[in-house]
Amino acid sequence: MRLFKNIVLAGWIAVSPGLVQAHEPALRYNVVELQADAQREVQNDTMTATLFVEQNGFEPAQVADSVNKVVNQALKTAKEFGGVTVKSGYTQTYPVYGKNNQLQGWRMRSELRLETKNFAAGSKLIGKLQSSMQLAEMGFSVSDEARRKAENELVTEAIARFRERADIARQALDGGAYKIQRLSINTGGRQPIRPFLARAEARSMDVAAPDVQAGTSEVTVSANGAIEID
The missing domain is CATH 3.30.110.170 (Protein of unknown function (DUF541), domain 1)
Structure with missing residues (x-):
């Protein structure tokens, strides 16, 4: 029985190096x-633009009402231009302080974001909206x-x-x-x-559409x- 155990153990020792080598990376x-x-x-082939309206006033409700009217009219105008997507962007209202940290009024800014592949329609819409809003930025991408x-x-x-x-x-x-x-x-x-x-x-009733070079x-x-x- 002891001899059998020794033979088995010797066989295990002889095989073990081969098993180790088999797991080593080539x-x-x-x-x-x-x-x-x-x-x-x-x-x-894609134009994007951001337009904004910013107004000041003593009463925040009045400022908001005035700004919202401009934005609502702009959204209504945008519906006349097929193929141009317009959605509301960043809006913020904050107090304006003067000397001695005295509250002088309120300021509100609201943005609209435009995206289109029809550059002619997009430029024409921007020109129309600039009668009441300002163009913050415009860019082009693939x-x-x-x-x-x-x-x-x-x-x-x-x-x-x-x-x-x-x-x-x-x-x-x-x-x-x-x-x-x-x-x-x-x-x-x-x-x-x-x-x-x-x-x-400058705001006017008739603003020329901006010339664009998409690149x-x-x-x-x-x-x-x-x-x-x-």
């Missing part, structure tokens, strides 16, 4: 990290649909450039064939809106990964 040689980018200028389309087309180009760099690395190392260990595709995501700075315009935005797709060269 060593990798001639591994090269690579990145390749593909870019494209895409026409900005819509999500147009960005996705461009990114999908750039994926193929980014991978092709990755393979091109992989082949350059293989030749530089005098290697044979290579295989891709891993590869990830990354996009730049939504880019900041390209601003169009606006001057405060372009850069869309980028990156291929990142590693190759192993034989």
Whole structure:
């Protein structure tokens, strides 16, 4: 019985190193990290704008009533322009203090935010609204649909450039064939809106629509990964 136990123990000791080695990660040689980018200028197809009205008064209720009338009329006017989305934005009422911290009145500011792909309609609406409101900012960007389309087309180009760099690395190392260990595709995501700075315009009954140049935005797709060269 003792001899049997010794044989079993010896067999376990002999097998154990093999089990340990089986769990060790395989060593990798001639591994090269690579990145390749593909870019494209895409026409900005979306206009956004923020307009605001700001008024002062002694009674907050009167100030609010006056501001709300301007905003309500602006929303009514916006309904005449198809394809233009207008929604309420930031609104704030706060006290105004003078010398000796004396309350002098109240100030209220209310914003409207506009978004459209119809630049002509958007510009015309802005011109109309500027008779009672001021243009705080206007900008242009690429819509999500147009960005996705461009990114999908750039994926193929980014991978092709990755393979091109992989082949350059293989030749530089005098290697044979290579295989891709891993590869990830990354996009730049939504880019900041390209601003169009606006001057405060004097209020009048007839304000010319602002001239706009939408410009372009850069869309980028990156291929990142590693190759192993034989």
